[in-house]
Amino acid sequence: MSVNSDMFTNPLHLDLSMHFSTERIPERTVYAKGTGALGYFTVTHDVSQYTKANLFNEVGKQTPVLVRFSQGLQSLGGSDLARGLKGMSVKFYTKEGNFDIISPWFDLLKKNPRTNLNDVTSRYDFLTSVPTSLHGYLWTQADYGVPDGYRRMDAFPVHTYELSNQNGERYYVRFNFRTEQGLANLTSAQASEISGRDPDYYARDLYNAIAQKNFPAWKLEMDVMSLLDIKGADYDPFDLTRLWKNGTYETVQVGRLVLSQNPDNYFRVIEQSAFNPGNLVPGIPGPVDYVFKARRLFYQHAQTHRLGSNFNNIEANCPRYVKTYNRDGAPPLGDNMRDYPNYYPNSYNGPLPYVDDSRPSQKLIVLHSNAADLQPHAYFYNHILKTDDERQRMVDNIVPSLLNVTPPVLQRVINFMYLIDPDLGSRVTIGLEAARAAVNVIPAVTPVPKN
Structure with a gap:
């Protein structure tokens, strides 16, 4: 039926082709790849x-x-x-x-808006501008x-x-x-x-x-x-x-x-x-x-x-024992609340909202300081990482990412490494100098003394 005929003569082909371009939904902005x-x-x-x-x-x-x-x-x-x-x-x-x-x-940074490439300078600019985030970053660079x-x-x-x-x-x-x-x-x-x-x-x-x-x-x-x-x-x-x-x-x-x-x-x-x-x-x-x-x-x-x-x-997200007043709109609709009233309160069998009468009204007030607390970072380096080999592997993972970081931001990174622990700062500095020498790059950072 396809010779000397238009596309509408083959409805199966038309249906398959039109469906193909609608078979994807927007992927998650972060954590997209998974199982x-x-x-x-x-x-x-x-x-x-x-x-x-x-x-x-x-x-x-x-x-x-x-x-x-x-x-x-x-x-x-x-x-x-x-x-x-x-x-x-x-x-x-x-x-x-x-x-x-x-x-x-x-959710740490998107790609550079001009180059559409991952930008290591931007990454470290953020990490050193919000130094509490360095703690989680150290975990990812370790084993x-x-x-x-x-x-x-x-x-x-x-x-x-x-x-x-x-x-x-x-x-x-x-x-x-x-x-x-x-x-x-x-x-x-x-x-x-x-x-x-x-x-x-x-x-x-x-x-x-x-x-x-x-x-x-x-x-x-x-x-x-x-x-x-x-x-x-x-x-x-x-x-x-x-x-x-x-x-x-x-x-x-x-x-x-x-x-x-x-x-x-x-x-x-x-x-x-x-x-x-x-x-x-x-x-x-x-x-x-x-x-x-x-x-x-x-x-x-x-x-x-x-x-x-x-x-x-959607079946994967649908509560199995609880009903709500959400209904109508774009599919999927499930049973669409069947014949339950579409308002609350009502005199019939509509769902009842949960009110926790036993919960006290007293609120906690937490006072925050703007000071950078690096104690969790130091604890991770000295106690969560239990051996010198673990610490060195973390440093070896960090150093290559620093090679293309611009000098002002790179200096801040080195400073924070020393503030977290002098041994960490020393290892990162030595590793960076060795990596730069290996690729014939002029040093762009002044080592911070251990004290």
Whole structure:
């Protein structure tokens, strides 16, 4: 039918061709490249002392989950093995609605608007202008920056969450997901070699493990501080850029997360998944910091842009036991609230909003200082990195990125390295001088003395 005929004579060809150009949705601005799986969470310890959340209220209770892993700064076509922050977002399908935990949060600069290239000078200009951000950057440049697959990494949601129990008492926690597979990381050389032959190494590793019924698992624990502990802390426990100090909190085991099912269609389940830190449940009123408050707004906006205003009706995002008053508009619509009233309050069976009468009205006031606190950076360098070999590998990863940084910014970088620790500053300076000599580049920075 195609010879001496127009395109409309072959409707199948026309339909396929027109559909082809609509088969993509906007990719995520950050954490675009990723993978994921389905599974369940089981409560293993009684934590009713800290929260009345139904999700955690009974030892042995299981809750379905959806987990997405991702790369912080990689586009959909990027490499799993790029050095940087890795994300692990968990959606709990609870009887009280969806509860989303997102780990971590990071958005460091876009490409240079003129060259459309990654700009190392801009990166270090930001890091040294906002020196608290240097702490997270050191983690990414150390061995932790390239784990040996998603199954072999821990995950740390960065916010401090407020919890409340049946009596209205408040506690403040940081959730930690600890891998049961054992921590394992790759060197830069190993990552480069694997990336050259399999840039989807992490996704393949996770998929194959689940397909072979070697189900990956993580223990969920909480670092807990009481309201009295929070008030007495000599640091800001709500600061996203730092770890809590040892001795100021207790660690409580909560449960076990297991990934047991690969999605039958990646696009339907993972690419259309939408995680929102504003998805909270009774007993977990959530973080109180301003970064979290901002995220509640712009995550919703991003998901509306990427998936449409009814993104919560997509199967992967839809609460399994809770109804809302959102209806109509662009598909998907689900049951579109059937014949429930479209107003509230009403005299029928429409959904009821949750009001926590037990939550106290007292608010915390946190006073901030403009001084650059480099204690977390120094602690990471001297205590989290336990050997000289680990410290030197981190320096070896940092030095090449400094070669093309312009002198004023480069000087600030070196100064901050010495301020964090004189040994770190010395190692970076020596490494940079050696790297410049190797490529015959005239030094553009004055070494800072160790004292």
